[in-house]
Amino acid sequence: GESVGLHLPTLSVQEGDNSIINCAYSNSASDYFIWYKQESGKGPQFIIDIRSNMDKRQGQRVTVLLNKTVKHLSLQIAATQPGDSAVYFCAENRDSSYKLIFGSGTRLLVRP
Amino acid sequence: DSGVTQTPKHLITATGQRVTLRCSPRSGDLSVYWYQQSLDQGLQFLIQYYNGEERAKGNILERFSAQQFPDLHSELNLSSLELGDSALYFCASSGGLSSYNSPLHFGNGTRLTVT
Numbered sequence: 294g295e296s297v298g299l300h301l302p303t304l305s306v307q308e309g310d311n312s313i314i315n316c317a318y319s320n321s322a323s324d325y326f327i328w329y330k331q332e333s334g335k336g337p338q339f340i341i342d343i344r345s346n347m348d349k350r351q352g353q354r355v356t357v358l359l360n361k362t363v364k365h366l367s368l369q370i371a372a373t374q375p376g377d378s379a380v381y382f383c384a385e386n387r388d389s390s391y392k393l394i395f396g397s398g399t400r401l402l403v404r405p
Numbered sequence: 406d407s408g409v410t411q412t413p414k415h416l417i418t419a420t421g422q423r424v425t426l427r428c429s430p431r432s433g434d435l436s437v438y439w440y441q442q443s444l445d446q447g448l449q450f451l452i453q454y455y456n457g458e459e460r461a462k463g464n465i466l467e468r469f470s471a472q473q474f475p476d477l478h479s480e481l482n483l484s485s486l487e488l489g490d491s492a493l494y495f496c497a498s499s500g501g502l503s504s505y506n507s508p509l510h511f512g513n514g515t516r517l518t519v520t
Contacts, residue, residue, distance in 0.1 A: 327508055336407065336495050336511030392461055393509060395448040
């Protein structure tokens, strides 16, 4: 498969463990955040989103936490599975603008 | 499957040439976005169209242009190609005018290789 980036930070977890992927953003005006998953050879896939008036949002096996004080976003994946292996991107929308700004990504490797 | 269709999947061409990448958005989506993904740059926003009109521009070179047609499909035209234009080009669509509160749904991209 193709690489999204050669120098991505990598998180390696054991199958069944929980994973936490972190993202820092710099613009305090950002008001909407999204996590995407990108598997090899595919486009980014929407996982979960959160607005700035929330601190936490849960989906199926995933939770997003937003700490506006320190401009930090995290994605928690419960009971990580081999199919979760991918590159994960956070993206921010600033001031209800028209474009999303993507972070550099984190590669998640799940060990069987 | 995101519902966004991009063609072709792969494109190999020579420097100086011109290519056209095509995108069909999800049914009902009016906004189309183009992104470039290269190994050292991550996902870079190029341009957005909403219902046929250009709405936002990002880091798009003058050699590149795009349009959205009445049937809402979009084309990205890349001309005078250079080696550095080799990348994955993604199209995304959303229902709203802004990406705020309206997640983008991406196609699987076109891999462009310029030799």
